[in-house]
Amino acid sequence: MRLVLRGRQPRWVAPVAVLAAVLATVVLTAIPIRLAGANPPAAFHRYLVTPLSTTAGWYEVMLTATPLLFTGIAVAIAFRAGYWNIGAEGQFLFGAVATTGVALALPGLAAPLAVPLGFLAGAVGGLVWATLPAWLKKRADIDEVVTTLLLNPVALLLVQGLLNGPWRNSSSGFTDSDRFGHGYDLPALIPGTRVHWGLGVAVVVIAIAGILLTRTATGIRIRAAGQAPRAAALSGIPVNRLRWRCALVSGAVAGLGGASQVMGVQHQLTQGISNSYGYTGVIVATLGGLSALGVFLVAVLLGDLSVGAQNVSLVLQVPTQLGAVFSALLMLMVLSAMSLRRYRVQWSRPRGRRTPASGGGS
Amino acid sequence: MSRPHALLELNGVTKRFGDLTANDSVSVSVAAGEVVALLGENGAGKSTLMKILYGLVRPDAGGISMNGQPLHIGSPRDAMSAGIGMVTQEFSLVETMTVTENVALSAVGLGIVDTRAARQRVTAAMERIGVDIEPDRLVSTLSLGERQRVEIVKALFHDCRVLILDEPTAVLTPQDVRALFATIDRLRQTGLGVLFVSHKLREVAEISDRVVVLRRGQLVGERVTSEVGVGELAALMMGVKAAAPVGDTAAAVGLPTEASPDAPAAPDRGESTTAQTPALVLTELTLERHGRSIVDAVTLTVQRGEVVGIAGITGNGQTELMELLCGTEQTTSGRMEVDGVDVTRSDVAGRLAAGLGRLTEDRRGSVVPQLSVEENLVLEDLPTYVRRGLVDRTAIRAHAERLIARFDIVATPAAAVSTLSGGNMQKVLLARALARRPRLLVAAQPTRGLDIGAYQFVHSQLKELRDSGAGLLLISEDLDEMRALCDRIAVLFRGRIVGTLTVEEATSERLGVMMTGEAVPA
Incomplete structure (x- = not known):
């Protein structure tokens, strides 16, 4: 089996390929759902449609999507510049740690000061966690995929260390931090719901990133540096400096996500604060085509899936993990479809076929 | 047109890409011991035909046969096992491996490679075609010309019966072309069929036995080389209507012409502009790598409205000189001024701002x-x-x-x-x-691989720029191009300028001697 480059193709091919990938995902996911003893069409309805069929469900989906919006756009910014930041997880966690540090040190602060300070701390935390790999890349061209990835478990261990040690809950003794002062609670974005101002911040960040990447000179330079660094350098674009900056901004945005999650949802630092949001951010950015709108849509879709998965597991008694299977398969299928769009698979060496006289080809 | 002893035969090959027909029922044959030239402008469908032969593209219709046996070529591997070897315009060498490893790479399967035996075989294969490259050198240290020679060795390594050379001279110096032609001659004598793909009439006329002319995907003519004039081939290739005045056509396709029409005007332009700030002044410009001078104290002035050429065999510092000029490489010592501004320490953006324009070799x-x-x-x-x-x-x-x-x-x-x-x-x-x-344009191989139309267009634009008062530094290996454009030609050898000639003095013989490192001949 091998891949052969296809010729030119019409515009409708790309959307059709994605649609086919979604269908293939549905078909493939139906198998484990069936094995778990549920009815696939009913399960899919609950996965995708049920969460969005009520206003309350929408709120829950938006709440779930919020951290993914941060990590997704963080990864997209770095990837656009050709900096493969796989460390959004660690940056998210260290952002949360930094916010917690401020919240625990200054518990009595009032909201107008506490909230901006909390976000600032998160951004700085994420930036700090992103600095070492970015610096190693800039100074010595050390592969950032490895360094950013390896710093993720370090951040998690740091969180666990803090929660087992100095930040252990003083009243319950659990490995959670104390609850933050109420000044740090993010106000509800929509009154009466759990949807908090973190979503507002995420949307603003995504909008700014979208404008920056597509509508500014810097954005065009970033794309040039990411896609053709040599040509970019020849055109006078400071490739390494741009990458360095994008790496740090990416870390800061992931850190904002951490801040949003501790201040908006948990109101304390917990071991499970991240729930792999940083890793999922890579999926979000990739499936979203590294575009702001794409990241937004995919984050909401995965939020929908994740809320749906809880619903499915409760009602139909299938494992929650099937939701993760769904999103992982979706990523595989879409990426495969994108490759197949560009390449054709040739399965085997044709068996002594006669020379085609006419009309033979593909 | 098929001949009794055709070795490789293409029969009615058709390939469409959407509404573009790249090959329209093309039939070509190559016999053992025959050199067939496939002539055509860029976009005539030569590359598609070669890709079909090499299994990279599938034809929509038509067939290929070898020795009368129908072939199905689904991949380069199929082509190789059928006895078809190909040297493409774009090299497929692994830069981090040695010459031996690169050649052996395509020949061995999995398992342990007997390095010593491979090395001996590679050396023998290179000797057979007169290639002198140290087999243990890393490909990344080779010049473009040397890399192409390795590609040829690689193709020959597979006991091929038909060798396809796709625009093989595009990257070669005149000396290399001579060596290549001698090799082709020897291959012909040993009974190999050679398909020589080119748009350079002079080379085709010199090396081939038979010429097949493609135009817009169609086979428009097939001639025995000894029975046809280059003028007829040019007319076929360009289409009768496009026939330009003979002199222009000849120059465009790389034929030797009587004195270049621009040459006499050159000195006048020089005199009228000497009082102004020169477009480019290089003073002892030097680049050292690992203690060696790759670019060695290059001193050169380009006046406004002047075209200065840098000639030389590949690998004598042209690439590095270009990098120094563009600012993608740091100067070790020396000084560079563009339009009176010292840009020696400027980055790319600073040089652009000073009025430097670039056309690099690697498009x-x-x-x-x-x-x-x-x-x-x-x-x-x-x-x-x-x-x-x-x-x-x-x-x-x-x-x-x-x-x-x-x-x-x-x-x-x-x-x-x-x-x-x-x-x-x-x-x-x-x-x-x-x-x-730009106040100064540096252009490296600006027309390499271009068809006649694009070639003439680029030249006319470069001349227009020169006439508008900009300086032009042309780094090229195409001596005809140099003579058509330049007022003066400097020859680079081992990073040094060994002499500068006016275009009238720059005969092929003189340039050739200087390119091998001799000082300016009297």
């Missing part, structure tokens, strides 16, 4: 393939197109449309540059460089 490496034509066109002038912090898409579009019209680029402004042909890509780069009205 694909100079554009951002996924960005659109319009974005590539403004890549160096983005600040000019920013309004209130955002890029002004309307202005960028208008700018692109102007340049597309002026430079006759076949593309829409929003098309990704990766979808463009080589000629159009070069036009995009030319448009980008010239739109900035």
